[in-house]
Amino acid sequence: MPVLAVCVASVALIGSGCAALTVERPKPVTVPEIVELSKAGVPAADIIAKMSAAGTVYRLSASQLSNLARDGVAGEVIDYMQETYIGAVRLEAVAEERRHWIMWHGHWNRVPGDAWTPWGRPSHHRKE
Numbered sequence: 001m002p003v004l005a006v007c008v009a010s011v012a013l014i015g016s017g018c019a020a021l022t023v024e025r026p027k028p029v030t031v032p033e034i035v036e037l038s039k040a041g042v043p044a045a046d047i048i049a050k051m052s053a054a055g056t057v058y059r060l061s062a063s064q065l066s067n068l069a070r071d072g073v074a075g076e077v078i079d080y081m082q083e084t085y086i087g088a089v090r091l092e093a094v095a096e097e098r099r100h101w102i103m104w105h106g107h108w109n110r111v112p113g114d115a116w117t118p119w120g121r122p123s124h125h126r127k128e
Contacts, residue, residue: 025054025055026050026053026054026055027054028054028055028056029047029050029051029054029056031058031060031064031068034047034051034068034073034077034081035068035071035072035073037050038071038072038073038074038077039071039072044074044076044077045076047074047077048076048077048080051077051080051081051084052080056084057084057085057087057088058081058082058084058085059085060081060082060085065078065081065082068081
């Protein structure tokens with residue numbers, strides 16, 4: 001009986017620990033919300049903090065950015081919105097570059113497009 005009690009207590013502890021590890025991410029801050037906050041007089045730093053906490057990336061055209069300025073959104077907020085997209089593009093470029101590297105004998109090596117890899121010739125060179 002004591003073994004059963006210990007097992008039940010362990011499962012309850014583990015289950016409660018897992019629930020505590022889940023973090024609810026803030027909802028994305030939409031462009032209309034940003035315009036509303038700006039019109040309501042919320043400081044640019046507060047709007048940027050809210051967008052940053054949500055981790056939202058804004059992919060906007062030049063005309064959309066211009067419309068935001070026309071609608072009263074502060075320049076700092078517009079700059080931040082543009083920087084989120086530039087940062088996301090940079091991260092994607094880094095991820096793409098990393099796809100071309102392999103660990104070989106304890107060292108990172110760049111794999112040329114036509115090179116042999118430890119797993120054989122790249123698939124685009126295989127003859128079917």
